[in-house]
Amino acid sequence: MVIADQLLVKKINQKVLLNEIVANSPISRARLSEITGLNKSTVSSQVNTLIEKNLIFEIGQGKSSGGRKPVMLVFNKNAGYSIGIDIGVDFINGILTDLKGNIVLDAYHPLENPSAEKIKELLFSMIEHFKNQMPESPYGLIGIGLCVPGLVNTEQKIIFTPNLDWNYGLDLKKLIEKEFQVPVFIENEANAGAYGEKVFGTAKNYENLIYVSVGTGIGIGIIINNDLYRGVGGIAGEMGHVTIDLNGHKCSCGNRGCWELYASEKALMKSLPNQHQKASHQELIHLANQNDAEILMALQNLGYYLGIGLTSILNTFNPQAIIIRNDLVEALPMVVNSIRNSISSRIYNQLENNYELLLSSLGKNAPALGASSIMIESFLEMFSS
The missing domain is CATH 3.30.420.40 (ATPase, nucleotide binding domain)
Structure with missing residues (x-):
């Protein structure tokens, strides 16, 4: 029980430190200790673990406040990549982002009264394109976020799209996960847009x-x-x-x-x-x-x-x-x-x-960015669970 508690505390500390580095890098170990209240040995130990996991890295020295110049830590935004795709009524808009939500590649296809099968075909083709063009990274493609203009239940199944012809028996999440072997999250388009604006935009x-x-x-x-x-x-x-x-x-x-x-x-x-x-x-x-x-x-x-x-x-x-x-x-x-x-x-x-x-x-990219950021957040959560 004691060992389990210690592991949980380490995971929590690691999450706290990673969140601070993501939000505030470049940042020093000393500053992390000040902000989080964690002692310097805990910070040093967890930072070394995050470096080993390729999630952060050290860069040149920062300004000194009187003693030795601190070594600065930076979040490795290129440790992996996420795909966000917005299936609209008359378009598909897709983006490939790094782990900070910066758009690396994008693609847009208009749709003219497409069937569910045609949408699936275009969707798979877009994902394949992004995968082929994606830069090399330690974690590769970490996930695919997808949003649609309709009702998506808690099991991430599309249950109603009033303005889009859709086959409601098609389990898109399962199909994409099987084809590309990465986690997939399906969300309502407006929810994804709200999340995109909250994380990256005007909100x-x-x-x-x-x-x-x-x-x-x-x-x-x-x-x-x-x-x-x-x-x-x-x-x-x-x-x-x-x-x-x-x-x-x-x-x-x-x-x-x-x-x-x-x-x-x-x-x-x-x-x-x-x-x-x-x-x-x-x-x-x-x-x-x-x-x-x-x-x-x-x-x-x-x-x-x-x-x-x-x-x-x-x-x-x-x-x-x-x-x-x-x-x-x-x-x-x-x-x-x-x-x-x-x-x-x-x-x-x-x-x-x-x-x-x-x-x-964020304009037309708001939903796709929101969908991508949901996958990024899920990926980073793995390092604290």
């Missing part, structure tokens, strides 16, 4: 936030007290299917008058004149900047309806920040202004100045 300094992904549908990712909130069955955050019109149109989810029927890109495109209903984001942005009246009205309505749903979110969660991920909203301040005005006309005065409305800083 770093917020403990409670809502990430809103506006695409063909609408999904939200919820961070409460720095943790991703998934709900009991893993499917929290389906706010796109909250009713905002009791007598509204029938939604693919089975409900009527869902928020995403009014405030998604799909809804926006339907509201445009026929000649613009297949316009690209760049074309719509150009037309808006040229003051095209019909486009401006449609975009203003998009902001208005987004504000209706966001008001409910603010009243429900009272977050520090709401982060919106959408190419059009990010490019056009007039849509943001429309959202703000819509919220202001509905919200309590006490709430109005108590939150930040922010735009995604």
